[in-house]
Amino acid sequence: MKFQGVLFFPVTPFGADGSLDEERLAQHIESGVAAGAGGVFVACGTGEFHALTPDEIEQATRVAVQTTAGRVPVLAAAGGPLPVARDQTARIERADADGILLLPPYLVTAPQRGLVRYVEEVTAATGLPVIFYQRGTARVTADTAAAIAALPQVVGLKDGIGDIERMHRIVRAVRALPGGADFQFFNGLPTAEMTAPAYRGIGVELYSSAVFAFAPEIALAFHQALARDDRELVTTLLDEFYGPLVELRDEVPGYAVALVKAGVNLRGLDVGGVRAPLLDPAPEHVARLAKLIDHGLEAVGA
Numbered sequence: 001m002k003f004q005g006v007l008f009f010p011v012t013p014f015g016a017d018g019s020l021d022e023e024r025l026a027q028h029i030e031s032g033v034a035a036g037a038g039g040v041f042v043a044c045g046t047g048e049f050h051a052l053t054p055d056e057i058e059q060a061t062r063v064a065v066q067t068t069a070g071r072v073p074v075l076a077a078a079g080g081p082l083p084v085a086r087d088q089t090a091r092i093e094r095a096d097a098d099g100i101l102l103l104p105p106y107l108v109t110a111p112q113r114g115l116v117r118y119v120e121e122v123t124a125a126t127g128l129p130v131i132f133y134q135r136g137t138a139r140v141t142a143d144t145a146a147a148i149a150a151l152p153q154v155v156g157l158k159d160g161i162g163d164i165e166r167m168h169r170i171v172r173a174v175r176a177l178p179g180g181a182d183f184q185f186f187n188g189l190p191t192a193e194m195t196a197p198a199y200r201g202i203g204v205e206l207y208s209s210a211v212f213a214f215a216p217e218i219a220l221a222f223h224q225a226l227a228r229d230d231r232e233l234v235t236t237l238l239d240e241f242y243g244p245l246v247e248l249r250d251e252v253p254g255y256a257v258a259l260v261k262a263g264v265n266l267r268g269l270d271v272g273g274v275r276a277p278l279l280d281p282a283p284e285h286v287a288r289l290a291k292l293i294d295h296g297l298e299a300v301g302a
Helices: 022-035 054-068 082-094 112-123 142-149 164-175 196-201 216-227 231-249 255-266 283-299
Strands: 039-042 074-078 099-102 130-134 154-159 184-187 206-209
Touching: 022 039, 022 054, 022 216, 039 054, 054 074, 054 082, 074 082, 082 099, 082 112, 099 112, 112 130, 112 142, 142 154, 142 164, 154 164, 164 184, 164 196, 196 216, 216 231, 216 283, 231 255, 231 283, 255 283
Parallel strands: 039 074, 074 099, 099 130, 130 154, 154 184, 184 206
Antiparallel strands: none
């Protein structure tokens, strides 16, 4: 399972009664795949994994698999308490996904060997490839990353911490393993485009794009400009779109998800609001987001 291009993390649409809206989720995923997504990561962070039931994770995964119809890989998230994560992986596998994004254990701060054990015991419950997500309570050393990467089903590591020196050490340690050249690394920071140039410098070219969920034209233009070293367009988008978007995102906790969902609504697909404990953006913030989207589209000629 190899990835190329922009990785799509769809939101999870909710209907008027608060339930998962399968039809809108399928529309959202279809539009993303048609726009050129390199992979679909459903029911993950942007998809409000934290607020979904195990049944909903399986439901969303099944919709994604059926909608993509093999055109791109489909992964879904598992994580939290070990028995819960193992149950989630079984559900994701039952829904015929291509892989799993493994989030950290719940709250507890574990020793490094304990994090390896967690990944070992989760992967033992599934035959699917697993990408380990370093963030929150799961912060690994280079040696621990190498031990996790050496597990048979672990095919990638996604970084949500943003410590470039730590990540550089991790990349070097894993690349030194037999077969380490094929291991995949992902920049998983919120609004990852802001740090994409820095991550490319340490050999991490893949990243998740929340912006792709509501403005694929902008996300693709940035990705292509970065690949061809078009520094003028990269700088313009960082200064005039992504930078201001991050400033808005940082004004309210949870906006890394809530603003994305608001953006999808602004672009014409009603996906509802976010579930507690998140809050939907204030009207004035939605208005600022709308102006940013318009400006970003203008900057890329869309």
